[in-house]
Amino acid sequence: MSDQPLVSIIIPTYNRAHLIGETLDSVVAQTYENWECIIVDDGSSDNTDEVVGAYVEKDARFKYFHRPEEHLPGGNGARNYGFKMSQGEYIQWFDSDDLMLKEKIAEQYKDILKEKSDLQICTGFKDKEGVLLPIKQNLKISLFKQFALNKTEILTPTALFKKKFLKKNDIIFNEKIKRGQEAVFFLDVLSKIMVSNVHQSSKKLFVYKLHNSSISGKDRKFSEENSQSKFFLYKEIFNNNKKTYQDDEIKIKMLKKMARIFLTSIYYNDPKATEYYNFLIQNLNRNLYKIKTIFCYYKCIGFRSIKIRNLFNNFVLKNFS
Template structure:
């Protein structure tokens, strides 16, 4: 076992005492044995600490930490803190209510070693629902910064394992409340193009109607605001790293779309207008016309199409 690379499984958690035992049991069931599992508590008020202490006694590979008080609350800070404490050559991010297939880690490590890559992607599906999950209609050749950033390929946090050599130079944006993995993976894909894709369902995802994302989508304005902020903050973050014109246009168009769908109720940062004019030039006038039309008539699509450059 000592000859196999150590894998760090990092799980942020918050008030999941009733669900996390299933997740940890699925980690214990891994055929690949050289792992450490770092669970970082984001301030749980239930019995999470009691449960984790039992697992730490049961198996020394489990390690339980609490997010320091000087770090921002939220899963992003918990993930970053977990990474700082981890020792593995490969990093597997995971959620506290989902399950690993027994061969998940083994499949990922084999791909790292055989394919000589920095990032390994697999697939997820629901285990407690007939609802449709993501479409994984792509191959490794289709994956790039541009294809991911513009939504042509996609995956969730549990789907990717990353080498420490890449992960040490990036982090989760702790100011983001949504779109965390999108931002993280955009940064990772700017670092490497050595990627493999395993066309297997290696994560069993829980369809949790009580999740933060599900509750947010119940309230349209909150959902639109969350999406606007995610794409805007990601745009600011990534545009500091690369000047990719297609990405810039895509991100700002997406922000405009959510703003107009909110009926102009999202509070726009002042710097947004400057960025819009810089990237779109004279076509920015169509955004302002769409905004006025939306305000007076509740319609905006005519001007929005022209803003996008669609006739």
């Protein structure tokens, strides 16, 4: 253990007293022993203090904090505070309802050391009502393309980082967004890391749980906040692709996604619709699959009202007549 560098496992939590014990048990079970586990409570109203306190009392490697007011409410603020409090050479963010398989840290550390990389990405399983399903992965295309086209699910538990890489590039979680924070975070990572400094494997080393109390399991009805977060992500992917990768497939995909958000926003009178519109008309052109592609946007939106039809037609006439 003395020869192993310290790994900081950072876990934000909110009202997960009924779940976090199993997560912390999976941390204790790691074959890699030199870790600290920093749990940051985001303002729980259940008995999280009591549950986590029992682990802290039994094992000094557990450290428990409450998110201070200097960080915004939400998982991202808790993650950033945990990072600030970490002492390890390596960083593993994790969630308070997921499980580490016992070799997770050991296998990722072995790979990151062997490949001399700043980042190691593994994969795992999704637990859907007790059924374990492999998380999708496609190693045949570039990591950025995997990420942009959602060919590989890059989730919080997938990555083990060298802390010095994160600090050198000032990479933290965006505390102002509530949805898609993992994707925005990893986009920042991929825009700042050299391809040669990433090692990716098909090793399945964690279980990502889907249930009603997780953000992933909640009903995703329209909200201005969610639309803004998604548009921001797609715009950043689009700009990063335009600057570095220049992949037409990624470009088309992102424009379709943003156009769908635009059409949804005008249907629901979202005040951000004008901003979305302005970005789209700056980046769409006659040669981009022409009007045929734009009609795909309308089909995927699924609305039949006269209002959205007129708005859509007006959009096409203004930009493609």
